Amino acid sequence: MIQTVSAHFVLYFLSVGQQEVEVTEGSDSVLLPCRTSADLPEGTSVEWTRSEPRSMFIHVFPNTSKHFAQQDRLYSCRTEMSKDFLRTGDVSLTLRNPRDGDDGRYVCTVHRDQDVLRHTVVLKYVKKEPFPSWASALLVLLVLLVLIVSTGCLYHFEVTRTKTSRVSLLSGP
Known part of the structure; x- marks a missing residue:
């Protein structure tokens, strides 16, 4: 068995x-x-x-x-x-x-x-995405806009100051 x-x-x-x-x-x-x-x-x-x-x-x-x-x-x-x-x-x-x-x-x-x-x-x-290219382009445009506006303001200020100086010289003491 x-x-x-x-x-x-x-x-x-x-x-x-x-x-x-x-x-x-x-x-x-x-x-x-x-x-x-x-x-x-x-x-x-x-x-x-x-x-x-x-x-x-x-x-x-x-x-x-x-x-x-x-x-x-x-x-x-x-x-x-x-x-x-x-x-x-x-x-x-x-x-x-x-x-x-x-x-x-x-x-x-x-x-x-x-x-x-x-x-x-x-x-x-x-992975973290690098700074998006559209955001980089926008940032560059923003910086250029600030430079252009700043340059325009400085030019306007200089022209206004020059005109004021001429008027002062012509009117005399």
């Missing part, structure tokens, strides 16, 4: 669509949102990853020395999660000093007991 031993592993995947977040060039930080249920068990782990331009760890909790070594150097000292996420369920990631290369898709994966929550956030990095 053959006995079969079977183990029941239940793994639930919850995938919550995709969310877009915009950050403007020069911003101090950006929040990549991800939430799960509150009161998470102690053994919960969280991974923030990217697959483009290559597979990389952005932030891992618990942040053991092994995980710290796995974190991509481009994100070292630039990421932070709430210290209280087990109680609140808020596993959002703060990315400090966002830059052009941070543009792209981020995946938050939460491992809690046998459940896995996966949430995707697309970060759009928006």
